[in-house]
Each structure stands twice: as C-alpha cells, then as structure tokens.
Amino acid sequence: MKTRDRIIEAAIALFNDKGTAAVSTNHIAAAVGISPGNLYYHFRNKxxxxxxxxxxxxxxxxxxxxxxxxxxxxxxxxxxxxxxxxxxxxxxxxxxxxxxxxxxxxxxxxxxxxxxxxxxxxxxxxxxxxxxxxxxxxxxxxxxxxxxxxxxxxxxxxxxxxxxxxxxxxxxxxxxxxxxxxxxxxxxxxxxxxxxxxxxxxxxxxx
CATH class of the missing domain: 1.10.357.10 (Tetracycline Repressor, domain 2)
Structure with a gap:
C-alpha cells in the first residue's frame, strides 16, 4: 500500500476511535510510522x-x-x-x-x-x-x-x-x-x- 493510502487508512481508524478533534497530524504520522514531514509531503494539513x-x-x-x-x-x-x-x-x-x-x-x-x-x-x-x-x-x-x-x-x-x-x-x-x-x-x-x-x-x- 502506498504511503498516501496508509495515511488515509490510519486517519480513518484514529478518527473512528478517538474523534477528529482529538487526533492531530502527528498522531496520524506516528500511527503510520513516518515523520510529520513525510506526512506533509502528501497532505498539507488535517x-x-x-x-x-x-x-x-x-x-x-x-x-x-x-x-x-x-x-x-x-x-x-x-x-x-x-x-x-x-x-x-x-x-x-x-x-x-x-x-x-x-x-x-x-x-x-x-x-x-x-x-x-x-x-x-x-x-x-x-x-x-x-x-x-x-x-x-x-x-x-x-x-x-x-x-x-x-x-x-x-x-x-x-x-x-x-x-x-x-x-x-x-x-x-x-x-x-x-x-x-x-x-x-x-x-x-x-x-x-x-x-x-x-x-x-x-x-x-x-x-
């Protein structure tokens, strides 16, 4: 699975579990196992x-x-x-x-x-x-x-x-x-x- 798709899937799982307000881009990056900078290469923000x-x-x-x-x-x-x-x-x-x-x-x-x-x-x-x-x-x-x-x-x-x-x-x-x-x-x-x-x-x- 491409990194971009992994970010999306991790975000869905975190949002479902904790709600969007409690989840930051740093949380999503950590769940994917990438740096925040790598996440920002694919997405500017939440x-x-x-x-x-x-x-x-x-x-x-x-x-x-x-x-x-x-x-x-x-x-x-x-x-x-x-x-x-x-x-x-x-x-x-x-x-x-x-x-x-x-x-x-x-x-x-x-x-x-x-x-x-x-x-x-x-x-x-x-x-x-x-x-x-x-x-x-x-x-x-x-x-x-x-x-x-x-x-x-x-x-x-x-x-x-x-x-x-x-x-x-x-x-x-x-x-x-x-x-x-x-x-x-x-x-x-x-x-x-x-x-x-x-x-x-x-x-x-x-x-």
Missing part, C-alpha cells in the same frame, strides 16, 4: 486528509451501489435489501463522519459544499430507485409530493440507522444492521403492490 477520506467515501459508496444494480435491477426488492445493508456497513466504516457530520460540515466550508453535492446526488439515486419500483409494479403509484416525501423517509432511515443504534446504547453488529433492513421493509410494506408482497413473503421464507 483538512486535506479529511478531503481525501471524502474522496474515498464517494468512490466506495457509488462503486458499491453500481455493483449492486449491475446484478439486481434498480428498484427491485433485492436491490433495496442489498443497498440498505451496504449503506449501513459503509456508515460503520466511516462512522466518525456520521457521528460528527453536522460539526464537520460547519467547521469546513469546502467539505460542506462537497457533502451537499453528494447528499443531493444520493437523494436522486433513492428517488430513481423508488420511481423504478413503481415502474416495475412493485410499489403503488404515487403523486409527485408523495414520492418526494417517501424519498426523504427512506434516506433518513438509511443515513441515520447506525446513529440510532449508538445513541440507544446498542452494539452495531450484523444482527442490528439487519434489523435496520426490517425497519425499511416495514416502512415500504404498506406501499407495496400485491405482487410485491408475494415476492417479499418469498424472500422472508413465509410462503
């Missing part, structure tokens, strides 16, 4: 490292989603299930960012602008998934207002389920992440067509 982590987050998140819809059509029940679980594992890998989201984007204006762009792009993906589900006959038809509200509802669940577990004192495990999928199922279930309900029952092993 904000640059945060920007590089965000680059990685974008690449990983969008790449993982593309891999899912390459195997399961966007809007299908399988894609919904796999996408939500992927998001929760993604959130756990970059949990410091989810924990400190508001503070980080307030403290770093450039990061805030980037995050807003990514947030809006992801909302469009969720909306596209919902529209695709309706076109596939899996979700009942909705008007524009209902579709947008449903988009917000699903994205809120996906974005903050991990936070919900942690603030409630629950351990983040595969089991509690899967429970998040069940919450999404419950939210989506009342909007499914009869055909989709049959497919879901088959997936759940109840028919």
């Amino acid at each position: 904000e640059d490292i945060l920007g590089a982590i965000y680059d990685q987050m974008d690449a990983v998140g969008f790449g993982d989603y593309q891999a899912i819809i390459a195997e399961s059509p966007a809007g299908s029940l399988e894609a919904m299930e796999r996408t939500f679980l992927m998001i929760q594992r993604f959130n756990w890998r970059y949990r410091f960012f989810k924990r400190e989201l508001t503070a980080l984007i307030l403290q770093h204006p450039q990061l805030r602008e980037r995050h807003i762009r990514t947030h809006r792009a992801l909302l469009k993906l969720v909306r596209h998934s919902i529209d695709s589900s309706i076109d596939l006959g899996l979700i009942r038809p909705m008007d524009e207002t209902e579709r947008q509200l449903f988009t917000d509802e699903i994205w809120l669940l996906a974005l903050f389920w991990l936070n919900y577990l942690e603030v409630g004192g629950e351990e983040v495990t595969d089991e509690t992440l899967r429970r998040g999928n069940e919450v999404v199922r419950q939210t989506v279930r009342c909007r499914l067509t009869d055909r989709a309900l049959h497919l879901l029952a088959t997936m759940e092993g109840t028919s």
